[in-house]
Amino acid sequence: MKKSKVRSIASRLALCTVSMSMLLSAGCGKPKTNEGGKVAVIAKNNTISFWEEVRKGAEDAGEELGYDIIYNAATADKDYSSQIEFINDAISQKVDAIVIAPNSPTELNEALEKADKAGIKIITINSNVEYEGVLSCVSSSDTDGGAICARHAAETILANENIRKAVTAPDADVNTVLTLGKGAIGVVGHDAATAEARIKGFEEECAAQMIAKMYSDGVDFDMGGAEMSDEEVAQMFVSAGFYKETERVSKIEDAYEETKKLIKENPHLLIIFATNTNTSLGAAQAVEELGMEDQIYLAGFNSDQQELDYLKKHIIDGLVIQNPYNMGYVGVRFAKKAMDDQALAKSLDTGVTWVTPSNMDQEYIQLLLNPDKF
Numbered sequence: 450m451k452k453s454k455v456r457s458i459a460s461r462l463a464l465c466t467v468s469m470s471m472l473l474s475a476g477c478g479k480p481k482t483n484e485g486g487k488v489a490v491i492a493k494n495n496t497i498s499f500w501e502e503v504r505k506g507a508e509d510a511g512e513e514l515g516y517d518i519i520y521n522a523a524t525a526d527k528d529y530s531s532q533i534e535f536i537n538d539a540i541s542q543k544v545d546a547i548v549i550a551p552n553s554p555t556e557l558n559e560a561l562e563k564a565d566k567a568g569i570k571i572i573t574i575n576s577n578v579e580y581e582g583v584l585s586c587v588s589s590s591d592t593d594g595g596a597i598c599a600r601h602a603a604e605t606i607l608a609n610e611n612i613r614k615a616v617t618a619p620d621a622d623v624n625t626v627l628t629l630g631k632g633a634i635g636v637v638g639h640d641a642a643t644a645e646a647r648i649k650g651f652e653e654e655c656a657a658q659m660i661a662k663m664y665s666d667g668v669d670f671d672m673g674g675a676e677m678s679d680e681e682v683a684q685m686f687v688s689a690g691f692y693k694e695t696e697r698v699s700k701i702e703d704a705y706e707e708t709k710k711l712i713k714e715n716p717h718l719l720i721i722f723a724t725n726t727n728t729s730l731g732a733a734q735a736v737e738e739l740g741m742e743d744q745i746y747l748a749g750f751n752s753d754q755q756e757l758d759y760l761k762k763h764i765i766d767g768l769v770i771q772n773p774y775n776m777g778y779v780g781v782r783f784a785k786k787a788m789d790d791q792a793l794a795k796s797l798d799t800g801v802t803w804v805t806p807s808n809m810d811q812e813y814i815q816l817l818l819n820p821d822k823f
Contacts, residue, residue: 485515488784489539490777491532491549492522493575497726498753499773500550503574505820506777507548514785519544526641526725527699529553536560539569546570546784548777551578554642570787574776576643577796585793587780591643594769594801595650595722598748601767601803602720603658605746606633606686607666609719617668623677627690632715634686637704637732639725640697647724647750652692656683693718704731712739723749726756729768733759752804752818763806772799774820 490507492500504520511518519539523531529552537560539547547569551557558580561571565582577586607613612633615626634655638644660679685691693715695707704727712718712735721736723729729749733756736742742764749756752770759765776799783793804814815822 486788487517487519487542487544488546488548488781489519489521489535489542489544490781491535491539491547492520493550493552494526494528495522495524497751499726499751499771502752502773502820503550503777503780506774506779507781508777510778510781510785514781516545516781516785518781523552525699526552526639526727529556532557533560536564540564540567543567544569545788546572546781548572548574548780548784550575550776552641554579570784572780572784572787574780575771575773576641584787585783586796587776587783587799588796589771589799589801590650591646592650593798594750594771595647595652595724596654597769597801597803598722598750598767599651599654600658601805602722602746602748603655604662605719606630606659606691607662609633616663617666621668623685627685629717630686630691631717632691632693632711633717633719634692635708635711635715635718635721636692636694637708637711637721637723637728638694638697639704639728640699641725644697644724648694648722651722652687656687659683659686698728698731701727701731701734704728705734706731708732708735709739712736712741712745718745721745721747723747726751726753729753729756729765730759733764737762737764757809757818760804760806760809767803767805770802770804770814770817772802772817774817775799 488511492503494500500522507520508518519542521535532552536547536557540563547564551573554577557578561578561580562582565571571583573583573586575588577583607616611629615621615629636648638648660683693711695711698704698707708721708731721732723732729751732747736745736747747765748767749765750769752768756765756768760768779797786793802817808814
């Protein structure tokens with residue numbers, strides 16, 4: 450094996466963040482050369498660096514196991530037609546397994562069924578499909594990712610002087626709070642299935658954080674005699690008045706335009722949550738251009754180099770970082786286990802990490818961002 454010792458250690462360290470039991474069962478770090486065979490790895494988008502990290506992980510696992518990795522990526526997050534072609538090509542090449550990050554939960558099912566009937570093992574990464582022949586899904590929790598964004602951003606709402614005074618005033622009433630907080634929370638979502646869970650996690654945690662903060666401040670929830678329940682208070686912050694969502698988009702330029710519109714139409718905007726790389730980049734571009742970085746807390750998703758540049762400049766305040774290297778690496782190792790008829794967990798959560806300008810240079814974060822440099 451031609452990998453350097455440092456690279457090999459990095460692979461093991463990165464993988465060790467997933468699950469000790471999985472490491473033991475998968476035999477991590479024990480090279481098995483000359484196994485032969487081929488694994489097709491099919492990614493979502495060839496324009497985003499996230500998928501290059503997936504490729505590195507997959508190829509490292511393939512090298513350790515002695516399997517050829519056939520890597521292909523679609524042209525965009527909604528491009529499932531190319532993925533169908535890649536699946537059919539993998540069938541014609543008689544691969545042993547397909548590791549795929551599906552661009553649709555339903556459109557690939559027929560092609561995957563064809564592969565399954567050809568005896569090809571199927572593992573999904575990053576997101577899943579409805580086809581029941583998938584043996585395991587290796588991904589991070591989208592709901593948890595959204596919740597982490599809310600956990601760090603939500604305090605911005607009640608830290609706002611005007612909203613805080615309205616909420617804590619002895620004669621506080623719901624309408625006053627809603628008026629002052631109108632459009633305080635904005636979401637720029639991408640048009641793929643993963644956005645739904647991320648937004649759901651964000652909404653639920655944002656509401657929970659608002660309630661917790663108000664409790665800690667001793668705020669009387671019976672504002673204006675309304676006798677509001679916790680659920681009703683929570684809804685104040687994620688629906689009526691406070692919460693605004695843009696049109697779902699797939700391109701950076703569309704996210705940029707939607708963010709500018711969001712800012713223009715909501716002068717009380719305090720938080721923007723962007724749900725993937727392209728929406729994060731588009732939102733950051735708009736916030737920087739309008740000079741709103743000091744007024745708006747921008748939370749995004751993933752670790753594209755442009756996103757990290759915005760993070761360094763404090764245009765983006767925090768990013769939920771997944772572990773694309775591990776998705777590729779574990780996906781291929783799970784494929785090998787499936788070929789050996791070993792039992793697999795139906796799903797494996799590769800985790801998420803909250804990265805900010807203040808912690809992005811820490812060694813562990815750098816290992817996540819640049820596993821091949823350690």
